[in-house]
Amino acid sequence: MIVTLTANPSLDRTIELAAGLTRGAVQRATANREESGGKGVNVCRALSAGGAEALAILPGNDDDPVLTGLQSAGVPYRNLPIPARLRSNVTITEPDGTTTKINEPGPVLDRREADALIELVVEKSDGAAWLVLAGSLPPGLNQDFYATVVRAVRSRYGERSPLIALDASEAALVAAINEGAAPDLLKPNAEELSQLTGLGEGNSLEDNEGLAVEAATRLLGRGVRSVLATLGSKGALLVTADGAWHAQHPPITALSTVGAGDSALAGYLLAHTSGGSAPDCLRQAVAHGSAAASLPGSTVPALHQTTPGAVVVRALAPVN
Numbered sequence: 001m002i003v004t005l006t007a008n009p010s011l012d013r014t015i016e017l018a019a020g021l022t023r024g025a026v027q028r029a030t031a032n033r034e035e036s037g038g039k040g041v042n043v044c045r046a047l048s049a050g051g052a053e054a055l056a057i058l059p060g061n062d063d064d065p066v067l068t069g070l071q072s073a074g075v076p077y078r079n080l081p082i083p084a085r086l087r088s089n090v091t092i093t094e095p096d097g098t099t100t101k102i103n104e105p106g107p108v109l110d111r112r113e114a115d116a117l118i119e120l121v122v123e124k125s126d127g128a129a130w131l132v133l134a135g136s137l138p139p140g141l142n143q144d145f146y147a148t149v150v151r152a153v154r155s156r157y158g159e160r161s162p163l164i165a166l167d168a169s170e171a172a173l174v175a176a177i178n179e180g181a182a183p184d185l186l187k188p189n190a191e192e193l194s195q196l197t198g199l200g201e202g203n204s205l206e207d208n209e210g211l212a213v214e215a216a217t218r219l220l221g222r223g224v225r226s227v228l229a230t231l232g233s234k235g236a237l238l239v240t241a242d243g244a245w246h247a248q249h250p251p252i253t254a255l256s257t258v259g260a261g262d263s264a265l266a267g268y269l270l271a272h273t274s275g276g277s278a279p280d281c282l283r284q285a286v287a288h289g290s291a292a293a294s295l296p297g298s299t300v301p302a303l304h305q306t307t308p309g310a311v312v313v314r315a316l317a318p319v320n
């Protein structure tokens with residue numbers, strides 16, 4: 001069983017434009033989609049599509065569109081009821097492949113709700129192989145929320161604790177690492193690698209493999225056991241104490257990269273829970289990421305839609 005926690009789920013709306021986006025103008029959309037989203041929700045959707053036993057934990061009322069969407073898609077979830085409606089995140093896609101994302105802050109969670117969410121995660125983590133902590137934190141939660149969740153799970157289960165995977169950004173990511181979350185797997189993209197290490201800026205590490213490996217290696221010294229660093233169209237790196245690898249899929253036509261990182265994490269976990277080696281896990285991560293990027297909106301791929309055989313994996317020299 002793989003459990004995912006999404007403290008700030010979203011209804012993902014994707015709006016397609018037939019022309020470039022013009023600020024200040026009225027433009028007509030040619031298509032629109034709505035999907036239940038948020039990072040842990042997407043990971044759970046992709047794991048379920050890959051045949052794994054998975055459970056998404058999230059706040060939200062039973063009649064919230066995010067939850068009814070999961071129900072009709074047959075994705076297993078457990079929700080903590082909250083009075084407010086969950087957020088909507090909007091992605092605007094242009095014909096040249098440019099995507100603009102606007103993410104809302106989400107509803108405020110109070111202290112009691114935060115504690116209840118942690119208790120639900122602890123309860124459902126019993127016997128789980130992995131616990132995935134993913135996405136931004138809604139207003140009201142302390143930035144060290146993820147470190148608090150990890151402490152609660154590890155102190156309840158000790159050596160039986162699930163492995164922890166973390167995919168967050170900005171202050172919540174930095175606080176998780178600084179406050180000792182020590183994840184077994186960290187899934188930063190290029191920008192998040194820079195936020196944690198100060199190396200590179202924006203997404204410049206996508207084009208600087210050597211510096212990206214150095215950044216990932218520095219994180220091993222901060223309690224992280226493995227770093228799966230995704231580099232957009234440049235594939236991904238896996239850096240562990242045992243070695244470093246790069247993997248890339250042949251070029252694809254990217255329709256929407258929303259959810260590509262979440263699918264990449266799910267691909268890694270699917271291979272890991274099937275007993276795959278480190279390079280096998282990286283290969284399936286990139287196969288899942290590129291398949292997700294070639295699908296519309298935040299659609300996650302089924303296993304048969306991924307092409308791991310096309311992914312080229314290279315062993316890299318470790319950084320000392």
Ligand SMILES: Nc1ncnc2c1ncn2[C@@H]1O[C@H](COP(=O)(O)OP(=O)(O)O)[C@@H](O)[C@H]1O
Binds near residue numbers: 289
């Ligand atoms: N434009 C693209 N072309 C091909 N593959 C892509 C593209 N964007 C993302 N991917 C695939 O999805 C994975 C995750 O994408 P990335 O943008 O790095 O993550 P995130 O969505 O977390 O920012 C990449 O490692 C890659 O396999």
Ligand SMILES: O=P(O)(O)OC[C@H]1O[C@](O)(COP(=O)(O)O)[C@@H](O)[C@@H]1O
Binds near residue numbers: 040103258
């Ligand atoms: O919690 P955040 O950082 O606002 O991100 C939430 C958004 O990220 C997504 O999970 C997509 O993430 P990725 O593109 O990184 O895979 C969307 O479903 C959601 O709208």
